[in-house]
Amino acid sequence: MKITEENFISRLKHKDEKALEYVIDNYAWIIKTVIKKHLFTLESHQEECMNDIIFAIWNNIDRFDESKSSFKNWVASISKYKSIDYLRKYKEKVTHDSIDDLDIASNYDVHEEITKEHISEELEDMLNQLKPQDKELFIKLYIEQKDLEEVALDMGTNKNTLYIRASRGKKKLRDMFKLKER
Numbered sequence: 001m002k003i004t005e006e007n008f009i010s011r012l013k014h015k016d017e018k019a020l021e022y023v024i025d026n027y028a029w030i031i032k033t034v035i036k037k038h039l040f041t042l043e044s045h046q047e048e049c050m051n052d053i054i055f056a057i058w059n060n061i062d063r064f065d066e067s068k069s070s071f072k073n074w075v076a077s078i079s080k081y082k083s084i085d086y087l088r089k090y091k092e093k094v095t096h097d098s099i100d101d102l103d104i105a106s107n108y109d110v111h112e113e114i115t116k117e118h119i120s121e122e123l124e125d126m127l128n129q130l131k132p133q134d135k136e137l138f139i140k141l142y143i144e145q146k147d148l149e150e151v152a153l154d155m156g157t158n159k160n161t162l163y164i165r166a167s168r169g170k171k172k173l174r175d176m177f178k179l180k181e182r
Contacts, residue, residue: 009071012061020058023075030072031079037143038083042090049086053079126173134169137162 003011003022011019031053035046056078064074127135133155140151141162152159 009061009064009066012058015058020054023057024054027072027075030076034076034079035083038080038087042086045086045090049082052086053082056082126176129176130169130172134165137165138169141166 001007001011001016003016003018005026008019008022012023028050031050035049035053039046039049053075057075060078064071069077127138130138137151137155140146140154141148146154148159148162152162155162
């Protein structure tokens, strides 16, 4: 049986390894993006975390409920929490310098600086295919994880306009990603 977008979840629930391969081929980019965001200081543990996330998807697919969220969001959630677990587990290895010892001005946004430095090249290349305004929107929504209302205020527009732009941008990126796979 061929694995498709319509049947991969049911095949995964039946422990079909080809369905797991489908997940890896089509959703690994989400996992990698989340891991890089949370574990940028633990590069040596990123692959191990990736394997644990895939294993968690395999073992917990019966808990996925399509009525509560999309598969993409479910994968992102698992990735986020596994990455945070890794961060907690290996936090001593990150650095021995105390953050309290650093002289950081109160108006200096460390999170923003770290996020900018560690956006993967692949993600940066993809975002560069968008119009500058749409790229800014994607960064605020998906990398900085700001809510739509906050982004609408920042960009001086309404939520509906941003929602439409985000949807069109996602479609453009999906179409481009499909072309690269061929």
